[in-house]
Amino acid sequence: MDLVNHLEDRLLFAVPKKGRLYESCVNVLKGADIKFRRNSRLDIALVQNFPIALVFLPAADIPRFVGTGRVHLGITGQDQIAEARLRIGEKLKVEELVDLQFGGCKLQVQVPESGPIQTVKQLAGQRIVTSFEYLVGDYFKKLDAQMKKDGELSEEAKTEISFVSGSVEASCALGIAEAVVDLVESGETMRASGLKAIENVMSTSAVLVRSTNCSPELEPLLQTIITRIRGYVIAQQYVLVNYNVAREHLTDVLKITPGKRAPTITTLDEPNWVAVSSMVLKKNVAKVMDELSQNHAADILVLSIDNSRP
Ligand SMILES: Nc1ncnc2c1ncn2[C@@H]1O[C@H](COP(=O)(O)OP(=O)(O)OP(=O)(O)O)[C@@H](O)[C@H]1O
Ligand SMILES: O=P(O)(O)OC[C@H]1O[C@H](OP(=O)(O)OP(=O)(O)O)[C@H](O)[C@@H]1O
Incomplete structure (x- = not known):
């Protein structure tokens, strides 16, 4: 086609x-x-x-x-x-x-682990290799300017930023840079290259x-797709926690599960008991369940959310 x-x-x-x-x-x-x-x-x-x-x-x-x-x-x-x-x-x-x-990771300044450099100030006027030449250029331009103002760097000195499109971490070993600025997630690439991080330039995801x-004609479709993706991302982050609790403990448990907007509270067919349904961040759910148990909640269920709309 x-x-x-x-x-x-x-x-x-x-x-x-x-x-x-x-x-x-x-x-x-x-x-x-x-x-x-x-x-x-x-x-x-x-x-x-x-x-x-x-x-x-x-x-x-x-x-x-x-x-x-x-x-x-x-x-x-x-x-x-x-x-x-x-x-x-x-x-x-x-x-x-x-x-x-x-895609969470950090753009970090890295130097040889066993070398003399411990701080970014020691890199002023030296050679840096990166794939992010504008971000890194901007970072060191500001550092150079501040150090010149403070009399810590001579007026003619300038940190030299060079671009490489990949394998940034090899640059120190190859003798073309005193430091590199590259992305770090687990740190495995950095450590395997004998490097250590001394500064964070930015965090990214x-x-x-x-x-x-x-064009305005595209707007309705754009909004549909954006809303769907937003809903999917929220669904990935949250679970639904359902539990029953006696009314006398409701104030305490609602502090533990305030929900994304607010919890849903339904009367149970048992005197003085209510059912609560609340969105909880996935990463917090184990702690939330512990706290609910300690605060007299019963029949606690955690349900995954397949999708959502904000
Ligand atoms: N180790 C990592 N962990 C998480 N996210 C990363 C990592 N490395 C890169 N990213 C993110 O992914 C983006 C693209 O990086 P990646 O290196 O995959 O792209 P690429 O250079 O196009 O691919 P490739 O290197 O395979 O050619 C980065 O700009 C960053 O936002
Ligand atoms: O801290 P880590 O978990 O080891 O991840 C960091 C590595 O990931 C990225 O490269 P990638 O592996 O995507 O390949 P690339 O070097 O070809 O861009 C980045 O450039 C680092 O080299």
């Missing part, structure tokens, strides 16, 4: 074509019931149940495609958005909509973004 001629009038949605964010993005699309079949040789897939085309792009290119209005919606890292904002400036018309709660430059 001639895909290019099928793109007109479709909402274009950019998704990282591979790498760390890919699998989770596919789950988000499934969660929002966006049906597609991707031919592995193609970077465009037509969505079967909406007038949408998915465009599979490198995560680093997505802010530019969305921010210049070529693509209407996208998923990428907050780090990539921040880098593009510094690179492109005001012309980048992109709005960050939903933190998708995956995956985010749903939109162009602020879309």
Whole structure:
């Protein structure tokens, strides 16, 4: 099929074509019931149940495609958005909509573990290698300026930032840098490369973004997709906790489960007892159940939420 001629009038949605964010993005699309079949040789897939085309792009290119209005919606890292904002400036018309709660990591300054450098100030005027040259350039420009102001760095000194597109962590061992700035999640890559982190430049996670430059006709479909994705993300984060409790303890247990908006309270067919249903953050549920038990709640059930609408 001639895909290019099928793109007109479709909402274009950019998704990282591979790498760390890919699998989770596919789950988000499934969660929002966006049906597609991707031919592995193609970077465009037509969505079967909406007038949408998915465009599979490198995560680093997505802010530019969305921010210049070529693509209407996208998923990428907050780090990539921040880098593009510094690179492109005001012309980048992109709005960050939903933190998708995956792809969490930190952009960190790393130096050889056994070397003499312990602080970022010791790197002023030295060589840094990174894939985030604008974010890192901005960070060290500010550090250089502050140190010059404080008389800690000579006026002519300047920290040198060099770009590499991958394998950043090899740069110190190769003798081309005194430090690298790269993403760290588990820290395994960093430690395996004999490096340690001495500073956090930013924390990042995956985010749903939109162009602020879309034609008004696309707006209803954009809102449908954004609402679905928001609902899916909330469903992933929360569980539903149901329990019964005697009225005399209700005030105490409601403090433990105040709910996302408010808990639902239903009268039970047993005098002075009520049933409570409340959304609880998944990560807190074990502690919440312990506290409910200690505060006279009974018949506590935890139910998963498949999907939701805010
Ligand atoms: N270790 C990690 N843990 C979590 N998220 C990460 C990690 N590394 C990168 N990310 C996130 O994923 C985004 C894309 O990174 P990734 O390295 O997967 O992309 P890529 O360079 O396009 O893919 P590849 O390196 O496979 O070519 C990053 O900008 C960041 O937001
Ligand atoms: O702290 P960790 O859990 O080890 O993750 C960090 C690594 O993940 C990213 O690279 P990725 O593995 O995605 O491949 P890349 O180097 O090709 O970008 C990042 O650039 C680090 O190298």
